[in-house]
Amino acid sequence: MSFIEKIKDLITRYYIYIILIMLWGLAAAVSPFFRTLITFSAIIIAAVPIALISLAQNLVILTGNFDLTVGVMASLATAIASETMTYNLALSIIMILGIAAFIGLINGLGVARFKIDSFIMTLGMMFTLTGITYYIRPSTGGSIPKELRDALLYSINGFPVTPFLILILTLIAGEMLLKRTILGREIYAVGGNPESAKLLGINVERVLIKVYILSAIISSIAGLYLAALYQCGKPDAGSPYLFDSFTATFMGGTLVTGGVGDYAGTFAASLIIASLVHVLGYMNVSVWHRFIVKGLLLVSIVGIQQLIILIKRVKEWKG
Amino acid sequence: MENKGVVLEVKSITKRFPGTVALKKVSLLLEKGKIYGLVGENGAGKSTLVKILMGFLQPDEGEIIIKGKRVRIRSTHEARYNYKIAAVFQEPTIIPELSVAENIFLDRLKMFRKGGLIDWGLLRNEAQAMLNTIGLDIDVDMKAKDLPLYDVRFVELARELSYDPDILILDEITAVFDSSRVKKLFSILKELKKRGKTIIFISHRLSEVLEICDEIIVLKDGVLQGVIHNVFSNVLALRKKIIRLMTGFEVELTFPEKTGLTRKGKLVLEVKGLSNKWLKEINLKLHKHEIVALAGLRGQGQDILLRTLYGIIPKRKGEIYLEGRKIEIRTPLDAAKSGIFFISDNRDLENLWLSLDVHTNISLPSTTSRAFRGIISLKRDREAVSKIISNLKIKIASLSQQIKYLSGGNKQKALIGRFLLMKPKIILADEPTKGLDVGTKVEMYKILRELAQKGIPSLVILTELPEVLNLPDRILVMREGRIVREFAKKNISEEELLDSYYG
Numbered sequence: 001m002s003f004i005e006k007i008k009d010l011i012t013r014y015y016i017y018i019i020l021i022m023l024w025g026l027a028a029a030v031s032p033f034f035r036t037l038i039t040f041s042a043i044i045i046a047a048v049p050i051a052l053i054s055l056a057q058n059l060v061i062l063t064g065n066f067d068l069t070v071g072v073m074a075s076l077a078t079a080i081a082s083e084t085m086t087y088n089l090a091l092s093i094i095m096i097l098g099i100a101a102f103i104g105l106i107n108g109l110g111v112a113r114f115k116i117d118s119f120i121m122t123l124g125m126m127f128t129l130t131g132i133t134y135y136i137r138p139s140t141g142g143s144i145p146k147e148l149r150d151a152l153l154y155s156i157n158g159f160p161v162t163p164f165l166i167l168i169l170t171l172i173a174g175e176m177l178l179k180r181t182i183l184g185r186e187i188y189a190v191g192g193n194p195e196s197a198k199l200l201g202i203n204v205e206r207v208l209i210k211v212y213i214l215s216a217i218i219s220s221i222a223g224l225y226l227a228a229l230y231q232c233g234k235p236d237a238g239s240p241y242l243f244d245s246f247t248a249t250f251m252g253g254t255l256v257t258g259g260v261g262d263y264a265g266t267f268a269a270s271l272i273i274a275s276l277v278h279v280l281g282y283m284n285v286s287v288w289h290r291f292i293v294k295g296l297l298l299v300s301i302v303g304i305q306q307l308i309i310l311i312k313r314v315k316e317w318k319g
Numbered sequence: 320m321e322n323k324g325v326v327l328e329v330k331s332i333t334k335r336f337p338g339t340v341a342l343k344k345v346s347l348l349l350e351k352g353k354i355y356g357l358v359g360e361n362g363a364g365k366s367t368l369v370k371i372l373m374g375f376l377q378p379d380e381g382e383i384i385i386k387g388k389r390v391r392i393r394s395t396h397e398a399r400y401n402y403k404i405a406a407v408f409q410e411p412t413i414i415p416e417l418s419v420a421e422n423i424f425l426d427r428l429k430m431f432r433k434g435g436l437i438d439w440g441l442l443r444n445e446a447q448a449m450l451n452t453i454g455l456d457i458d459v460d461m462k463a464k465d466l467p468l469y470d471v472r473f474v475e476l477a478r479e480l481s482y483d484p485d486i487l488i489l490d491e492i493t494a495v496f497d498s499s500r501v502k503k504l505f506s507i508l509k510e511l512k513k514r515g516k517t518i519i520f521i522s523h524r525l526s527e528v529l530e531i532c533d534e535i536i537v538l539k540d541g542v543l544q545g546v547i548h549n550v551f552s553n554v555l556a557l558r559k560k561i562i563r564l565m566t567g568f569e570v571e572l573t574f575p576e577k578t579g580l581t582r583k584g585k586l587v588l589e590v591k592g593l594s595n596k597w598l599k600e601i602n603l604k605l606h607k608h609e610i611v612a613l614a615g616l617r618g619q620g621q622d623i624l625l626r627t628l629y630g631i632i633p634k635r636k637g638e639i640y641l642e643g644r645k646i647e648i649r650t651p652l653d654a655a656k657s658g659i660f661f662i663s664d665n666r667d668l669e670n671l672w673l674s675l676d677v678h679t680n681i682s683l684p685s686t687t688s689r690a691f692r693g694i695i696s697l698k699r700d701r702e703a704v705s706k707i708i709s710n711l712k713i714k715i716a717s718l719s720q721q722i723k724y725l726s727g728g729n730k731q732k733a734l735i736g737r738f739l740l741m742k743p744k745i746i747l748a749d750e751p752t753k754g755l756d757v758g759t760k761v762e763m764y765k766i767l768r769e770l771a772q773k774g775i776p777s778l779v780i781l782t783e784l785p786e787v788l789n790l791p792d793r794i795l796v797m798r799e800g801r802i803v804r805e806f807a808k809k810n811i812s813e814e815e816l817l818d819s820y821y822g
């Protein structure tokens with residue numbers, strides 16, 4: 001490999017980190033406020049739910065499917081938490097995770113066993129769960145024990161220690177899961193080529209079911225974090241993260257067709273998204289304008305991915 | 320009837336797919352320690368048979384008997400573990416993003432688990448050991464997508480051998496091998512044979528089959544044509560016999576005279592140096608009154624050539640001249656605008672709107688040319704379509720009949736009719752008589768000949784020997800993406816033609 005090829009290889013592999021550093025560098029250079037600990041802490045705190053929910057989405061997309069319930073799973077968790085946690089914290093958490101596992105199982109069965117297109121399956125589920133969430137908690141309210149906030153948002157001198165640890169843990173767990181566990185490797189097999197995976201003796205159905213259960217559980221953990229953050233139940237707490245989870249996954253280099261990608265990229269993209277809010281804020285971009293930026297960002301990322309694939313294919317056919 | 324040497328018996332197996340019968344009452348006996356060749360043209364049913372033996376497909380009728388017991392192989396897992404059958408499939412079954420080691424042991428990663436995580440060291444050693452047994456020296460940590468295709472096939476071979484099968488199936492594994500790799504594979508196969516393994520070897524290269532196989536199973540259109548014993552001598556005669564069984568014969572066909580031989584007309588199409596991934600420096604000419612056939616074994620680039628000319632597959636280099644003018648064809652639309660039309664061998668899906676009526680199928684693409692100020696003229700459309708239908712003698716119940724209810728021949732004629740309304744200069748056709756009965760085939764020959772006489776030449780892919788010999792004015796034989804031989808005479812001997820098919 002020549003020097004230039006090596007550089008090219010490095011850039012294509014780590015481009016997302018380069019973008020992250022460039023974004024931070026640029027923002028820090030332009031805005032003195034960005035250079036403060038307050039901003040850094042705010043980004044860390046905002047990045048946790050994005051990183052978690054994007055991990056959930058990333059796992060599903062790597063299998064070649066979608067999960068539209070990731071956001072509402074988090075909302076539902078805050079709703080249940082706000083109604084039950086004051087009675088018994090531990091029991092409430094166990095119940096929330098148990099319910100999440102059950103919903104993930106239904107999603108998985110629908111997609112894997114009954115061959116319902118994952119878009120349709122999880123869209124239907126998203127609406128159903130939204131209804132249930134609003135039934136439990138029609139408006140923001142309820143109460144969350146202070147212990148949960150103290151534990152999940154513990155900070156020293158303004159530095160958010162636990163959110164930072166959660167982020168690091170999520171990164172390690174996500175990467176280990178995908179790279180070092182059997183399920184992780186089977187996810188790549190299923191997403192890369194389901195037909196081959198089947199011929200090679202992989203139980204494709206079981207892998208999909210496990211992934212949907214995992215996705216739901218991770219999303220509801222993000223919900224617990226949001227409950228702690230808001231100190232109450234919020235029926236729409238998770239909704240912005242559905243969109244962010246797609247943007248982070250695709251920006252991180254995972255292909256919409258499945259089988260290609262990793263979590264390290266998605267993680268960096270999550271940090272970018274969390275920072276973007278602040279950067280756009282300094283640029284006096286109003287909230288609805290941020291929607292426009294985010295929307296166009298998602299479409300152009302996937303557009304660029306498809307363009308690269310098309311160019312590669314034409315090149316290959318030409319021989 | 321208990322036979323000690325028999326490891327597997329297939330009894331009268333039939334497998335149907337929508338629209339076709341892939342296997343018709345195929346029966347086979349496989350013995351221990353023998354290498355079986357399985358040959359036949361594309362679509363003869365070879366891969367279907369492999370998938371049934373591997374439990375990936377279930378037969379509709381018939382039974383499989385292993386060691387005297389009737390069995391149902393329900394999955395590839397059962398085939399490999401319960402019945403000791405392993406296969407390298409025609410299409411590589413490799414997970415590109417995983418390492419070589421993971422690919423070999425993908426369904427047994429549990430063996431290497433330590434504390435919930437995969438122990439790479441252990442996995443690596445086992446994989447390396449597996450590769451050593453077949454003398455393959457590659458890094459087991461490499462991602463499978465970074466391997467050249469021939470190494471992918473050897474990795475798959477190592478994977479299948481790791482199941483220690485009694486029966487090993489290799490479906491077209493040598494297609495990407497050069498002669499040294501074929502030699503290497505054969506020495507592995509001979510070793511396996513010595514150890515009493517049964518091997519089913521599938522290849523398009525007959526010379527390979529004749530070199531290594533003890534028995535040769537010939538399939539054609541899903542029907543077993545025979546199992547030929549290889550005596551490893553008099554190879555030429557054996558080869559001829561096999562080819563004849565593979566390609567088949569039809570006698571009652573009659574063909575119009577090859578009038579394009581004496582009256583060619585002006586040059587219409589000229590292709591110079593056309594190349595892409597599969598095509599190598601294609602040069603060809605087509606004159607106004609000619610029918611030119613692309614022949615050779617299937618899959619030698621004939622279909623790619625037509626699709627490249629029609630703009631479906633991009634070219635890397637090469638020039639195309641139409642009536643002396645250089646044209647650029649980047650999309651099918653470019654081709655159609657130049658008057659080049661394409662009849663696919665899968666016309667139902669690629670050429671027709673199956674759920675629409677006959678009238679629309681014939682008239683829609685050319686309707687603007689008859690429209691008045693952008694409004695479709697139903698009257699003129701109907702007149703044009705009616706004329707086409709009577710000229711080509713298309714049999715329909717009514718113009719509003721859905722085209723899917725027409726017979727294959729009438730669909731084909733309707734398609735030609737559609738093109739005739741678009742003032743075609745050239746017709747490209749991929750196996751235009753595929754699936755037609757004898758009478759309709761003869762009609763199709765006449766139509767193509769009449770078109771040529773009127774000045775619409777055709778470039779057609781033909782596979783059935785009688786058609787190749789008797790329909791076209793000129794025959795271009797393709798092999799591995801090249802035009803290797805041209806025939807331009809009235810009487811061509813079958814031997815001469817078939818010889819040119821093989822390298």
